[in-house]
Amino acid sequence: MRVVCTAVPGSGLFLPTVPLAWAFRAAGHEVLLLNNGDGARAAAGAGLPVVDPLPDRDLWAEFMAAVAGMLKGGGRQPDRGGFGWFGEQMIDGMLPVARAFRPDVVVSTLEQGAGRLIAGALGVPLVEQGIRLGWAGLDEHAVGARQDIADYLELTRERLGLPDAPVIPMATVDVRPPSMGGVATDTQFLMRYVAYNESRVIPGWVTLPPTRPRVCVTIGSVLPALGGIGALRGMLASLSTMDVEILLAAGDIDLSELGELPSNVRPLGWMPLNALMPTCAAIVHHGGSATVMTPLAYGVPQVALPKFADQPLNAGAMAKRGVGVTVNEPEEVGAALAQVLDDPSFAKAAAEVRDEMAEQPSPAAVVARIQQLAG
Structure with missing residues (x-):
């Protein structure tokens, strides 16, 4: 054929x-x-x-x-x-x-x-x-x-x-x-x-179990191109006081605009999300369809800050299923992440969806x- x-x-x-x-x-x-x-x-x-x-x-x-x-x-x-x-x-x-x-x-x-x-x-x-x-x-x-x-x-x-x-x-x-x-x-x-986010050589430490909860943060490729760097700055500020390890999957974003990054943030540049999910306890993102689907496939709870296009629809479906929380402002991300990490119902729902997708x-x-x- x-x-x-x-x-x-x-x-x-x-x-x-x-x-x-x-x-x-x-x-x-x-x-x-x-x-x-x-x-x-x-x-x-x-x-x-x-x-x-x-x-x-x-x-x-x-x-x-x-x-x-x-x-x-x-x-x-x-x-x-x-x-x-x-x-x-x-x-x-x-x-x-x-x-x-x-x-x-x-x-x-x-x-x-x-x-x-x-x-x-x-x-x-x-x-x-x-x-x-x-x-x-x-x-x-x-x-x-x-x-x-x-x-x-x-x-x-x-x-x-x-x-x-x-x-x-x-x-x-x-x-x-x-x-x-x-x-x-x-x-x-x-x-x-089946998640595919292009291929890169992955640092070995990414595959190892973290010593504290590891959280991926990304805002995709469209939002930065439309001037969304301020949302990322607000997200990181909201997460800076939490006892978590932040993996910032920032793609080609010029991080110098953010100033000095919080001490719990590890910038990764461009990194496939499917490589990060196995060791992450949660992900914070913008609600893009592929960005929602990838953690679903790995049973990872989510926090979404949707802005436009189909992002609110994706984030709403994720929240309705109980695998995560949707917020309206970057300053709300920290409290939402704490909720997702502390309440085991989110991890349970995420694992159910992961197993469902595998079938x-x-x-x-x-x-x-x-x-x-x-x-």
Whole structure:
């Protein structure tokens, strides 16, 4: 079987797709990823065949600059916005490559509407890979978002003379645990969430048991790009007096803006969350979907400070299940973390969800179902 996989190039919207792509390859199928910028480079770093349809542009950087401009009330703003923009920009370069590859199936995330156009043009099944905790399949939000992207791309479809294609994919992959919304049907395949956050050489001490509770703190990649460094400063100040070891997974953030770090903080730069979770007692984060799902897979309680996009939805689902606490202000993080560490019900609920996720079908099992679907 030949499989084209595609997603939006933002790290949180692409990296969760890597385990399924590798499951296809491990099963002996031919796989080609179509992505741009950091998404394409991350795919190559994961050892996957990838083509960048726009090698001279970085669409995610352009998108984030436009969003930052809108939030600041100035700067260049796009004529049209939303995730449909990525498909609009990428489809001209993607389509000839996909035609030459001759896939039997297209696997795309909801956000990358070009996947639907490619599947329609080539007359092959479209499987939508769910990557979020907030929605999948025929959930109301997913149906609305899918239709919005299809409407956005209608002008592009007409310009290219492509046949109309169903907005609802032939099948969807749902990584949510059933107790947090996951649904299994004949056309919606539950799949175990396998955390992938790129690879780095991990310091040996990270794998060793800590002498006091170890807590990971991260605010992802989007919030810092939009000026969210102040939230991180407030978080660390709130945690500075606690008897815990803080692992600051700060990515490429310039920490000099924070001044002198509290004595209980160990900055790590960019470090895969899945490497940190086995020895962490809790995690404090911004509520990004992949950032919520990764500690769920390891049974780690959470504190979330959501700000925008799907973050409040992810954090709300986490709190409703009892695996953590959601707060509104950075100054509230310390008290919330103390609550999560002191009340064993949070660790119990987190362990229940971890075990539930471990029972879900593996990516390899989902590959077999997609192969059957594609004939």
